[in-house]
Amino acid sequence: MRADRLVAALLLLQARGRVTAAELAERLEISVATARRDLEALSAAGIPVYPQPGRGGGWSLVGGARTDLTGLNAAESQALFLLLGPASSAEPEVTSALRKLIRALPATFRSDAEAASRAVVSDAADWGEADREPPAVLRPLRNAVVRRLKVRLAYTGKAGRSTERLVDPLGLVDKDGIWYLIAGTEAGQRTFRLDRIASADVTDLPAERPEHFDLSAEWSRVVAEMEQRRSLVSAVVLVDARFLPVLRSHFGRHCEVVAQEDERAGGRVRVRVAAHMARSIAEQVAGWGAMLEVVAPRSVRTELARIGQELTDQYANPSDPPGTP
Missing domain, CATH: 3.30.70 (Alpha-Beta Plaits)
Structure with a gap:
């Protein structure tokens, strides 16, 4: 939570140029003492934030400087927002992240970044097909991958047989609108189609993850294997x-x-x-x-x-x- 507060404090300083500990405390709903410690932590981290005593004082970026929180250059910021796509069609978390990223960019980059976020619309449905809704199990599985927790799956195989498995989720892949989960099982690494997963219950058990696991490289291997089967x-x-x-x-x-x-x-x-x-x-x-x-x-x-x-x-x-x- 403190990391979130430090980011919020820096964004507020960039927006206003100067802020008092009391104003920061009110904005973040924390005590004045906590706000002061957060501002001191920013200064100790090497960010040019210094207190100015006296009437009209407060904490400000030295010389009114605008710190580039993201470290992105203009081309990188545009590429990022083109990749993320339109905020209007994104999940609430992505929309919120886009707004924060735009505020964190230098002022000269913001207009191009906002334009990039509105420049592309992605329509995954083929002509004559309805829009494909993401599988309901996508969100819990994504959380399990990030938090590295085991998941109990109810899965239906090609033959129509339903089984229950405890797996170690390693990564998720979107292949032309069809989602796949790569996971470790007692029988070794396996690939599961999300549209065949009836339920996915995230446990509190820590998942095992191979030390040098590379999702991109592993998916390339899976694709090569599947394509070989399809060309017998x-x-x-x-x-x-x-x-x-x-x-x-x-x-x-x-x-x-x-x-x-x-x-x-x-x-x-x-x-x-x-x-x-x-x-x-x-x-x-x-x-x-x-x-x-x-x-x-x-x-x-x-x-x-x-x-x-x-x-x-x-x-x-x-x-x-x-x-x-």
Whole structure:
């Protein structure tokens, strides 16, 4: 709490230039003696705050100086506020922090910082989708990570089986609107999707954290492992070059051009795509019809033929089903 008071005292000095111990005490709702000790602590810490005795005296920054509490330069402050985004859409704590940061910046930086905070709007929802609300368990898990406390999770796995686990929360990751928790368990380090966590009860037990744990490096390892699982089967396809960007949007990093336009291929581009199984590739390219041709392997072509036969059996009779208006 004293650190909060010292920051508040310095911000008040920057705003007013001079303040008495009585004024500070009233503003922070503390005793005059405590206010005086806080001002003395600022001075002892090397901040140019000194008392001026007599009528009209008080504590002030030497020469009316404006101390840069944050230590940020102009470019850094703008980058920070661009990253944080609009205060109007932030959580109350973030909004409060933004206001304090702006007040702590040198006067010459403030207008640009405020403009940066309003320059970007982040809309995580795809076209046609509703806004994604953060999972309800995000806040308690975030607190547990910061405070390094164990959490008891009620978790539902891919197979639909619910389990209860006591974990050591190590970090949280937002991947395209889907939140993940990386945590230590009795069986080793695991990754949990927050939308599969029914409840997260923070305990009073201290969490164990590997000494050299790096969340960014660990998430890169998790991503590499998952992408490898998602690309166990590959297929070579022929597609018109103008449709290549659309194909890439379907398969992402699992789409690689292996040969440019070839006359023998009808001027089309030869591309390698991948997924976790042949059926998945067939399902993703089936809607392309004749615009795309799968050259290999046979397993994907077989799956496409099966899908085509199912559609033919379902829709071979063009008559409307009974009851259709």
